[in-house]
Amino acid sequence: EDQVTQSPEALRLQEGESSSLNCSYTVSGLRGLFWYRQDPGKGPEFLFTLYSAGEEKEKERLKATLTKKESFLHITAPKPEDSATYLCAGGTDKLIFGTGTRLQVFP
Amino acid sequence: KAGVTQTPRYLIKTRGQQVTLSCSPISGHRSVSWYQQTPGQGLQFLFEYFSETQRNKGNFPGRFSGRQFSNSRSEMNVSTLELGDSALYLCASSAGQGGETQYFGPGTRLLVL
Numbered sequence: 001e002d003q004v005t006q007s008p009e010a011l012r013l014q015e016g017e018s019s020s021l022n023c024s025y026t027v028s029g030l031r032g033l034f035w036y037r038q039d040p041g042k043g044p045e046f047l048f049t050l051y052s053a054g055e056e057k058e059k060e061r062l063k064a065t066l067t068k069k070e071s072f073l074h075i076t077a078p079k080p081e082d083s084a085t086y087l088c089a090g091g092t093d094k095l096i097f098g099t100g101t102r103l104q105v106f107p
Numbered sequence: 108k109a110g111v112t113q114t115p116r117y118l119i120k121t122r123g124q125q126v127t128l129s130c131s132p133i134s135g136h137r138s139v140s141w142y143q144q145t146p147g148q149g150l151q152f153l154f155e156y157f158s159e160t161q162r163n164k165g166n167f168p169g170r171f172s173g174r175q176f177s178n179s180r181s182e183m184n185v186s187t188l189e190l191g192d193s194a195l196y197l198c199a200s201s202a203g204q205g206g207e208t209q210y211f212g213p214g215t216r217l218l219v220l
Contacts, residue, residue: 031206032206032207032208034208034209036211041195041214041216042213042214043111043197043211043212043213043214044150044197044211045211046208046209046210046211049207049208051206087150089150091206091209092206093155093162093163094140094152094155094163094165095140095142095150095152095199095209096152097142097149097150097151098149099149100149
């Protein structure tokens with residue numbers, strides 16, 4: 001059965017304290033691994049798409065990487081405005097989402 | 108480009124009623140997917156429409172249905188509402204080639220009393 005698992009469920013960081021979020025996947029016929037950010041009461045906001053193992057993408061303080069079984073979202077020197085739930089999804093003919101990592105960054 | 112829009116944003120219904128939600132995709136996008144998000148189950152795929160045809164379907168009962176119009180706008184309908192249907196309903200649009208990025212709307216928050 002296709003499955004996407006994210007860890008940790010929740011993460012509290014002090015401003016400037018770098019960390020990584022994990023997304024492990026077992027998805028047949030994977031066409032892409034997607035990262036989204038979701039703020040409370042809003043729709044997911046697209047961050048990155050990764051298509052092949054070894055691929056990396058960066059945007060401001062975020063960097064996403066992909067291996068054959070996992071993806072990581074590295075957050076460097078986070079700020080309070082990075083607080084959100086981060087979702088990863090395996091893409092086939094639909095998106096299969098993990099349950100997300102709720103990130104809180106405090107000053 | 109304007110993003111994905113959904114109407115209404117909030118809705119309160121009672122058990123047994125039916126509801127119709129609307130989604131307008133990004134201009135030029137031909138695929139619209141619908142997802143249900145609840146605290147317990149997370150984001151779950153409902154169905155996808157491409158060129159007015161349902162292309163994929165998730166594991167939801169037949170009370171959940173949808174359609175797509177020739178201008179790619181989509182509607183989803185839930186009949187005989189149950190308390191467990193309370194959720195954030197999200198639609199996402201993409202070009203429709205398969206495997207490309209889906210862009211989400213703000214969602215419709217449905218509360219069933």
